[in-house]
Amino acid sequence: MTLVRVEGLTHTYQSRPAVDDITFTIEEGRIVGLIGPDGAGKTTTMRILLGMEHPESGTIHLPEEDHSHWIRSHVGYMPERFSLYEDLTVEENLWFFATVHGLSEAQFREKAAWLYRFSRLEPFRTRRAGALSGGMKQKLALSCALLHAPRLLILDEPTTGVDPLSRKEFWDMLDTLKGEGMGILISTPNLGEAEHCDTVLFLHEGKIMLQGSPDQLSGRMEGRIFRIDTETDPRALREEVRRMAPHIPCYLGPDGLRLAATPEELSPIVSAGYRIEGPLSPRLEDAFLATFLGIRDREAL
Numbered sequence: 001m002t003l004v005r006v007e008g009l010t011h012t013y014q015s016r017p018a019v020d021d022i023t024f025t026i027e028e029g030r031i032v033g034l035i036g037p038d039g040a041g042k043t044t045t046m047r048i049l050l051g052m053e054h055p056e057s058g059t060i061h062l063p064e065e066d067h068s069h070w071i072r073s074h075v076g077y078m079p080e081r082f083s084l085y086e087d088l089t090v091e092e093n094l095w096f097f098a099t100v101h102g103l104s105e106a107q108f109r110e111k112a113a114w115l116y117r118f119s120r121l122e123p124f125r126t127r128r129a130g131a132l133s134g135g136m137k138q139k140l141a142l143s144c145a146l147l148h149a150p151r152l153l154i155l156d157e158p159t160t161g162v163d164p165l166s167r168k169e170f171w172d173m174l175d176t177l178k179g180e181g182m183g184i185l186i187s188t189p190n191l192g193e194a195e196h197c198d199t200v201l202f203l204h205e206g207k208i209m210l211q212g213s214p215d216q217l218s219g220r221m222e223g224r225i226f227r228i229d230t231e232t233d234p235r236a237l238r239e240e241v242r243r244m245a246p247h248i249p250c251y252l253g254p255d256g257l258r259l260a261a262t263p264e265e266l267s268p269i270v271s272a273g274y275r276i277e278g279p280l281s282p283r284l285e286d287a288f289l290a291t292f293l294g295i296r297d298r299e300a301l
């Protein structure tokens, strides 16, 4: 079932579009990722969906006519900044949010028991939230957002600044929730996390530059990814290639300098004597970086 359908959403701050004509849907049991650098429009998109900001144009369809009621009843939200009470313990924070959502004490006890198992926060229930690690704080914030059993979760950069192990645990939790049918909208500046999403929206200056499943997006680069070994100075090599072929997106990867181009476009580099390998099997990161660098280079030319 479709939980949210957004069509042509546009919002401007001081005559600069923060969100520019974006359209997407969120289904039950699916994770939609808003991927993009700082200022791309991820938070603004979420704030509009939550009714905190009124879009200049575009429409939002939710399963109920009364949007405010549906959002209050069925949406769990984790804002970008830690928004819990640092002086309250883990349990007191959970209890506070349970009362906000009108849970009875018995309902709270049942839900908290499940959340403690789910988030593995049980041993820390009497610890002040301010004394938790970054990863545990995020698990507590997620637990608070889950107390009223939402159907849709909106998570604004929940894994930024979180250590890799906690980040993996956090994504495991999201996969479990997805398996139970929850729809999830998550934002991140981290390209690696996009692999976990069913649909990825790559935003740049408020516009969707790429949209699709990770396989669809990497598939677009089939036959277009090549590499050169960077045995000497990788950055110097990148600058040299950019000088020879300024319109070809190239970026340093773990296996050398990667180039996104057709074999014909690579001919000036081959003629200069560089040994180019490929085409390689494209990664999702190739689709993002080639698109982003392609736009930036076009703007610079």
Ligand SMILES: Nc1ncnc2c1ncn2[C@@H]1O[C@H](COP(=O)(O)OP(=O)(O)OP(=O)(O)O)[C@@H](O)[C@H]1O
Pocket: 013, 014, 017, 018, 036, 037, 038, 039, 040, 041, 042, 043, 044, 045
């Ligand atoms: N309240 C505001 N007033 C003016 N400009 C704003 C406001 N909120 C956001 N913007 C601008 O809108 C654009 C999109 O910001 P937004 O916060 O949605 O991006 P983001 O992708 O979430 O990045 P970040 O992670 O930095 O928040 C940016 O250029 C930002 O400066």
